[in-house]
Amino acid sequence: xxxxxxxxxxxxxxxxxxxxxxxxxxxxxxxxxxxxxxxxxxxxxxxxxxxxxxxxxxxxxxxxxxxxxxxxxxxxxxxxxxxxxxxxxxxxxxxxxxxxxxxxxxxxxxxxxxxxxxxxxxxxxxxxxxxxxxxxxxxxxxxxxxxxxxxxxxxxxxxxxxxxxxxxxxxxxxxxxxxxxxxxxxxxxxxxxxxxxxxxxxxxxxxxxxxxxxxxxxxxxxxxxxxxxxxxxxxxxxxxxxxxxxxxxxxxxxxxxxxxxxxxxxxxxxxxxxxxxxxxxxxxxxxxxxxxxxxxxxxxxxxxxxxxxxxxxxxxxxxxxxxxxxxxxxxxxxxxxxxxxxxxxxx
Numbered sequence: 590x591x592x593x594x595x596x597x598x599x600x601x602x603x604x605x606x607x608x609x610x611x612x613x614x615x616x617x618x619x620x621x622x623x624x625x626x627x628x629x630x631x632x633x634x635x636x637x638x639x640x641x642x643x644x645x646x647x648x649x650x651x652x653x654x655x656x657x658x659x660x661x662x663x664x665x666x667x668x669x670x671x672x673x674x675x676x677x678x679x680x681x682x683x684x685x686x687x688x689x690x691x692x693x694x695x696x697x698x699x700x701x702x703x704x705x706x707x708x709x710x711x712x713x714x715x716x717x718x719x720x721x722x723x724x725x726x727x728x729x730x731x732x733x734x735x736x737x738x739x740x741x742x743x744x745x746x747x748x749x750x751x752x753x754x755x756x757x758x759x760x761x762x763x764x765x766x767x768x769x770x771x772x773x774x775x776x777x778x779x780x781x782x783x784x785x786x787x788x789x790x791x792x793x794x795x796x797x798x799x800x801x802x803x804x805x806x807x808x809x810x811x812x813x814x815x816x817x818x819x820x821x822x823x824x825x826x827x828x829x830x831x832x833x834x835x836x837x838x839x840x841x842x843x844x845x846x847x848x849x850x851x852x853x854x855x856x857x858x859x860x861x862x863x864x865x866x867x868x869x870x871x872x873x874x875x876x877x878x879x880x881x882x883x884x885x886x887x888x889x890x891x892x893x894x895x896x897x898x899x900x901x902x903x904x905x906x907x908x909x910x911x912x913x914x915x916x917x918x919x920x921x922x923x924x925x926x927x928x929x930x931x932x933x934x935x936x
Contacts, residue, residue: 619890620892620895621892625892625896628900629689629899630689630691632902633686634689634691636903637682637899637902637903637906640903640910641679641686641906641909644675644906644909645676645679645680645683648673648679648912648913649676651672651916652669654926654927654930655669658926663747663749663750664727664730666750666754667726667727667730668727670758671723674716674717674720675910676909677712677716678715678716678719678720678905678909679910681712682713684705684709685710685713688705704786704787707788711765711769715761715762717909718761721808721809722761722808723754724816724860724864725811725815725819726753726754728816728860729815729819730750732820732826735827735830736823761808765801765805767797771790771798772788772790772794805875806875806876809868809872810876812868813865813869816864816865817861820857823857824858855919860912863911866908867907868904868908871905874897874898878894
């Protein structure tokens with residue numbers, strides 16, 4: 590039991606701790622131990638931590654501004670929910686960054702830091718999936734607003750939007766929660782003769798964890814499909830309507846689409862591209878972990894899994910932090926409310 594629970598220096602937030610140091614070098618995959626430590630230091634400590642801290646501040650501002658704007662438009666409800674989900678997904682990354690700092694002891698309050706990373710890491714996974722679901726819903730809603738503008742107010746009301754947002758939160762949280770029933774905490778003595786609390790799987794813990802990984806991958810891939818299809822449909826519909834306006838307008842000789850339509854297309858494309866770039870690599874990795882036994886924390890390519898995960902977290906932290914710039918550049922109401930809030934704080 591002590592051997593199984595031995596503290597190690599490599600881990601990933603999606604998987605339980607294991608004896609990586611006891612694996613033979615040929616089972617470490619394509620990433621060496623030294624290179625992995627560099628990845629962890631640069632991506633977790635230098636990049637993810639500061640970006641997450643800034644993102645937390647930005648999302649708090651987003652929440653305040655959207656509350657100030659009000660919820661007459663249903664999209665503001667969705668943007669508020671997205672800001673809350675992004676905020677909650679960034680908070681665990683701060684602790685991930687602290688635990689990965691070589692200056693921080695390998696134990697925290699009697700608990701192995703890797704156990705802490707797993708415990709606080711899954712909430713990040715949960716809320717990042719919620720962010721994906723909300724992004725998909727927002728994109729689809731915008732498509733409907735352009736495709737059927739006269740009917741959209743009857744189809745999507747503020748009350749229905751609140752219900753949909755709550756459903757996204759509840760389904761995702763319920764789907765991720767079983768991970769916490771796959772292991773239990775157990776004391777052990779590490780190599781320095783210090784008693785710490787570590788983690789060990791239940792009998793069917795691996796199966797439960799595979800289910801959670803499959804659920805997370807399914808959610809993410811489903812969101813990608815919805816975002817891509819909705820964005821494509823939105824861009825196509827806007828182009829068709831822009832051409833129709835030009836053909837029936839006295840300015841038909843002007844081949845440029847209306848500025849508002851171009852700005853809407855740019856905003857949706859920006860959100861879609863940021864989302865896809867940030868989460869597609871992780872989704873592919875999650876699918877690989879559920880289909881390839883060796884591509885896991887316990888398999889031959891364990892260091893590769895951990896190394897790539899450090900890059901995934903960087904992308905996720907950036908994605909959850911940059912929405913404020915999209916809102917600021919694309920929404921005059923957001924800018925006005927933000928300036929009003931800043932002016933009020935200065936007083």
